[in-house]
Amino acid sequence: MIWVSRGTVDKVKRIVWGLGGEGLVFKLLVYFLLTLIGFVYLYPMFYMVTYSFMDTEDLIDPLVTWIPSGLYWDNFAKAIRVIDFHRTLWQNILVSFLPAAIQTVSAAVIGYGFARFRIPGKPVLFALVLATFIIPPQITMIPQFLMFRELGLIGSIFSYLIPAALGQGFKSGLFILIFYQFFRTIPKALEEAAQIDGAGAFRVFATICVPMAVPAFIISFLFSMVWYWNETTLAALYLDGQLKTLPLQLQNFAAAFQKMFPADPNYQTGQNLNEAILMAGTLLSMIPLLVVYFFTQRWFVESIERTGITGE
Amino acid sequence: MRIRYRRREALTGLSFIGIWIVGFLIFTCYPLFRTLWLSFNNVRITAEGIRTEFVGWKNYNDAIFLDPQFGDAVVTYFAETLAIVPVIVAFALIVALLLNERLRGRGLFRTIYFLPVVITSGPVLKQLMDQGATTLPGIRDIIEMSRLEETLPELLADLITYLLTSFITILWFSGVQMLIFLAGLQKLDASLYEAASIDGASRWESFWKLTLPAINPMIVVNMVYTVVMQSVFLLNPVIELIQKAMHDPKYGMGYSAALAWIYFLVMLVLLALFVFIARQRESNR
Numbered sequence: 080m081i082w083v084s085r086g087t088v089d090k091v092k093r094i095v096w097g098l099g100g101e102g103l104v105f106k107l108l109v110y111f112l113l114t115l116i117g118f119v120y121l122y123p124m125f126y127m128v129t130y131s132f133m134d135t136e137d138l139i140d141p142l143v144t145w146i147p148s149g150l151y152w153d154n155f156a157k158a159i160r161v162i163d164f165h166r167t168l169w170q171n172i173l174v175s176f177l178p179a180a181i182q183t184v185s186a187a188v189i190g191y192g193f194a195r196f197r198i199p200g201k202p203v204l205f206a207l208v209l210a211t212f213i214i215p216p217q218i219t220m221i222p223q224f225l226m227f228r229e230l231g232l233i234g235s236i237f238s239y240l241i242p243a244a245l246g247q248g249f250k251s252g253l254f255i256l257i258f259y260q261f262f263r264t265i266p267k268a269l270e271e272a273a274q275i276d277g278a279g280a281f282r283v284f285a286t287i288c289v290p291m292a293v294p295a296f297i298i299s300f301l302f303s304m305v306w307y308w309n310e311t312t313l314a315a316l317y318l319d320g321q322l323k324t325l326p327l328q329l330q331n332f333a334a335a336f337q338k339m340f341p342a343d344p345n346y347q348t349g350q351n352l353n354e355a356i357l358m359a360g361t362l363l364s365m366i367p368l369l370v371v372y373f374f375t376q377r378w379f380v381e382s383i384e385r386t387g388i389t390g391e
Numbered sequence: 392m393r394i395r396y397r398r399r400e401a402l403t404g405l406s407f408i409g410i411w412i413v414g415f416l417i418f419t420c421y422p423l424f425r426t427l428w429l430s431f432n433n434v435r436i437t438a439e440g441i442r443t444e445f446v447g448w449k450n451y452n453d454a455i456f457l458d459p460q461f462g463d464a465v466v467t468y469f470a471e472t473l474a475i476v477p478v479i480v481a482f483a484l485i486v487a488l489l490l491n492e493r494l495r496g497r498g499l500f501r502t503i504y505f506l507p508v509v510i511t512s513g514p515v516l517k518q519l520m521d522q523g524a525t526t527l528p529g530i531r532d533i534i535e536m537s538r539l540e541e542t543l544p545e546l547l548a549d550l551i552t553y554l555l556t557s558f559i560t561i562l563w564f565s566g567v568q569m570l571i572f573l574a575g576l577q578k579l580d581a582s583l584y585e586a587a588s589i590d591g592a593s594r595w596e597s598f599w600k601l602t603l604p605a606i607n608p609m610i611v612v613n614m615v616y617t618v619v620m621q622s623v624f625l626l627n628p629v630i631e632l633i634q635k636a637m638h639d640p641k642y643g644m645g646y647s648a649a650l651a652w653i654y655f656l657v658m659l660v661l662l663a664l665f666v667f668i669a670r671q672r673e674s675n676r
Contacts, residue, residue: 109492116486117503119527120562124506126524185410192407196400204408211419213615215623215658217633218651221429221644222422225441245414255411280403309512312630326512354522361518365510372509379509380501383574 131359154359179303190258212252234321325364430649450649487572508566
């Protein structure tokens with residue numbers, strides 16, 4: 080019989096279960112769960128990628144479930160034509176980058192105003208800023224639509240830019256909150272020094288505070304850009320088909336496909352809309368954001384720590 | 392002197408937030424009341440402009456009592472949101488707790504879990520759902536086997552089916568909430584946990600007695616955030632009806648405005664409910 084000292088048992092126990100979460104089994108369990116959840120997260124992506132490369136026979140063949148028999152690029156060629164990819168991509172960049180940049184700048188100015196100055200009625204005003212986040216766009220879109228129509232701005236990018244410039248863009252309240260929190264953490268001493276040297280409030284803001292707030296600017300711009308990019312309700316209404324976005328094109332994919340490739344009465348395989356082409360279209364509409372995310376993911380996943388939006 | 396300084400400060404402040412006040416009045420406040428006003432009118436768009444005709448509560452009456460589609464959609468929206476918000480928040484918390492462990496590859500997992508927040512738009516999700524890509528294979532079989540519809544009341548069976556089949560969607564909507572929890576967890580004081588463990592508290596106990604109370608404010612924030620996100624999301628059937636009514640000459644913008652206001656009020660009830668529950672928990676301690 081092997082004699083095991085009490086100390087060794089304790090040691091083994093500690094390695095396996097651990098005290099403060101350092102145990103091996105505990106760690107393995109956490110890794111296992113994280114990987115499992117990760118797989119569930121990525122499942123739709125895997126599904127989309129593999130299906131988008133399948134030809135008609137692969138789709139029918141019950142033996143082909145995950146790996147297509149070959150890389151069938153024709154789905155993408157068709158989807159690119161249906162979505163009108165190149166033109167739509169540029170327009171999509173225009174209607175997301177520009178409003179995002181303007182919304183970020185206006186949110187910075189407004190957030191700074193709330194963070195730094197004693198203004199009568201400020202608590203009420205700030206509560207209203209947060210309330211704008213809760214108000215669904217559906218309830219303000221009809222009068223806004225009528226207003227833009229009267230001004231002749233429907234189908235023009237200005238129907239996006241004007242509200243953004245006045246702090247009423249998509250989720251503007253959230254971005255104002257981000258800048259508000261951020262500017263509150265910056266010590267006042269520097270600004271006061273500049274003030275004594277005779278700099279006006281706007282100069283202090285532009286030359287001292289803005290350079291310190293670069294992380295908040297990047298994060299606001301990225302989130303804002305992504306949300307403008309993915310927006311479809313207001314895009315359909317305000318841009319009115321004059322400016323196209325990839326999500327909108329995807330929404331009309333089936334109809335556009337039928338128009339471009341009329342159903343063949345003799346049913347030629349590959350001529351009709353199938354799920355492979357649909358998945359190729361979906362993937363195509365995602366790729367630009369995937370690329371952006373690939374390069375900027377740190378800013379996204381660390382956004383909340385960096386801006387301290389949860390408060391101290 | 393002091394008063395003058397105060398006044399100057401207020402004026403400077405106003406020059407910063409002035410653009411917001413103007414924007415709020417034009418693009419939020421005015422439209423909000425205009426929608427309210429339109430909702431009591433029959434609105435027609437003619438060549439000369441917009442024609443309104445006051446009809447009192449008719450639009451509301453029609454929406455609530457005569458439009459079965461809208462009534463159903465609102466009830467479904469209410470029940471689904473009530474069910475899905477706690478699930479999303481709880482899930483986000485669990486993932487945040489897992490990610491808060493000191494592990495290698497934490498960044499990679501975070502990147503994967505947050506990806507859907509960036510790429511999810513209504514049409515993308517709709518395509519994936521239509522193809523069945525958002526349901527794990529096997530889950531459908533479980534549902535069919537268990538024959539939920541026969542044993543449970545219809546609404547409950549629908550809810551369970553909904554939660555199971557939209558499992559992946561639930562995960563896809565928990566990214567921001569996860570980050571909020573994670574930021575909160577990282578601010579917790581490690582020495583408190585050491586003290587608790589010396590006193591003989593297990594991890595399980597310290598979670599309930601230390602972690603949960605400390606992050607209660609974040610639970611409230613996340614519940615509000617999740618309700619808002621669910622409510623403005625395009626695939627929400629209520630939103631679809633509001634938009635359809637807007638362009639449908641049979642209903643018109645007045646009717647659509649009434650739907651929007653009903654929807655907003657239902658959403659506020661939901662928000663109040665969740666905040667109330669969370670507050671209740673806090674005061675019970």
